[in-house]
Amino acid sequence: MSVSSTVADASVCTPLPVLGRDVLVPLVTGGEVTYAALDYAASAPALQRVWDDVAAYAPYYGSVHRGAGYLSQLSTDLFENSRATVAEFLGCREGDQVVFTRSTTDSLNLLAAAVPAGCQVFVFETEHHASLLPWRDAEVTYLNAPRTPQQAIETLERALADRDPYGPALVCVTGASNVTGELWPVKELAAAAHAHGARIVLDAAQLAPHHPVDIAESDVDWVAFSGHKLYAPFGSGVLAGRSDWLTEAEPYLAGGGASRKVARRTDGGVDVEWHTTAARHEAGSPNVIGVYAIASACKALTEAGFDSLVEREQSLVTKVREGLAEVDEVKVLSLFGDDAPRVGVISFVVEGWNSSHFAAALSAEYGIGVRDGLFCAHPLVRTLLGSDPQDPGECGAPEAEPGERSLNAIRVSFGAGTPDEHVERFVRAVKELVRDGARWNYRTEDGRCVPAV
Numbered sequence: 001m002s003v004s005s006t007v008a009d010a011s012v013c014t015p016l017p018v019l020g021r022d023v024l025v026p027l028v029t030g031g032e033v034t035y036a037a038l039d040y041a042a043s044a045p046a047l048q049r050v051w052d053d054v055a056a057y058a059p060y061y062g063s064v065h066r067g068a069g070y071l072s073q074l075s076t077d078l079f080e081n082s083r084a085t086v087a088e089f090l091g092c093r094e095g096d097q098v099v100f101t102r103s104t105t106d107s108l109n110l111l112a113a114a115v116p117a118g119c120q121v122f123v124f125e126t127e128h129h130a131s132l133l134p135w136r137d138a139e140v141t142y143l144n145a146p147r148t149p150q151q152a153i154e155t156l157e158r159a160l161a162d163r164d165p166y167g168p169a170l171v172c173v174t175g176a177s178n179v180t181g182e183l184w185p186v187k188e189l190a191a192a193a194h195a196h197g198a199r200i201v202l203d204a205a206q207l208a209p210h211h212p213v214d215i216a217e218s219d220v221d222w223v224a225f226s227g228h229k230l231y232a233p234f235g236s237g238v239l240a241g242r243s244d245w246l247t248e249a250e251p252y253l254a255g256g257g258a259s260r261k262v263a264r265r266t267d268g269g270v271d272v273e274w275h276t277t278a279a280r281h282e283a284g285s286p287n288v289i290g291v292y293a294i295a296s297a298c299k300a301l302t303e304a305g306f307d308s309l310v311e312r313e314q315s316l317v318t319k320v321r322e323g324l325a326e327v328d329e330v331k332v333l334s335l336f337g338d339d340a341p342r343v344g345v346i347s348f349v350v351e352g353w354n355s356s357h358f359a360a361a362l363s364a365e366y367g368i369g370v371r372d373g374l375f376c377a378h379p380l381v382r383t384l385l386g387s388d389p390q391d392p393g394e395c396g397a398p399e400a401e402p403g404e405r406s407l408n409a410i411r412v413s414f415g416a417g418t419p420d421e422h423v424e425r426f427v428r429a430v431k432e433l434v435r436d437g438a439r440w441n442y443r444t445e446d447g448r449c450v451p452a453v
């Protein structure tokens, strides 16, 4: 049976087909428009190719690893071949492991549980909470927000120079910011980490969907990413990289699949021999559909040609940034400045507007789905907004009055499936809303703006 079906569109100038591209949504002002999904940084739509591959496989679905039947064997092959596809997609080295998880958050928590005792962890305060928070049992050093890529390297070098050179250490860094879209100097940070005897994990949640990631070339020790941001929203994620810390650690979850042998002891206890492969951290029945979907997405992006996808996305980035630059009231958030290379993730505030109100109007009056808030990167967004990065205020707290500093931001994000029309509609909508104001009344419900209908 062949479970591979359609081949992705390889044209430089055409978006890859995604599910939902023809979905109509109602406007409060009357009529319907096709939904403009511009919240890829949160979750990207499924690639049509991924959906087709999953649908072609679904009738053959069977239990993985433990079944004797034909479909179990077929599913096991598919599962393990998916591991090989992901390893190839990430440019894994000989001996690297690809562990399937639920998401980037899960992957980083798994690594946090596997770091050796006494490990020092270094993480910039600008990280997404998934990178900032999992290191509960380690000694964590939070590094101040750098304002240039060079400053990031120097800040890390200074922090590492002060550390105990004989103990284990890990640096956790994002590849592309989920707030500014800016690319971080991953290769240079990896070189700095290694020069000081530390390891490095790359949070590629926002990088992998927009840019080729190569573990060997960038010389990072681990990479984490999520399927649902890589056009494969079926509940799987990946942690790939060095096997030693993973093999030496206790299994992330204890249970079937992670254990090779289990026997009762004469003293009444239980002896366990754990797997030393990726299975050690994949206890329980694996999500074969989710894993196959990730592998399908990896193939689709590779076959479409990442260079042409990057080129096309950059033309959309330029369109949005140039459009926003024409509106005096809009301030785009940036850590590294206008010239920094970036992916299709752009956050901004609009003077005199509550961000939740603006996002609600984009949705209700233009059929455009963006995101507003602090994007699970509270210290970074507060720094960029000029508010207090130590403010423990909650996401969705009351917004600034017109003329005051905004407390939340708006984020527009897009990728391989985005047609030009979506970003053009977005730029037009921003200009119209700023010039003419909202055409509808809105009210606040549970801290969010919604149309008053």
Ligand SMILES: Cc1ncc(COP(=O)(O)O)c(C=O)c1O
Residues within 6 Å of the ligand: 041, 042, 103, 104, 105, 106, 128, 130, 131, 174, 176, 177, 178, 203, 205, 206, 226, 228, 376
């Ligand atoms: C940079 C970054 N890292 C980690 C995550 C967490 O990803 P997930 O929610 O899929 O675990 C996100 C999600 O937005 C992210 O943007």
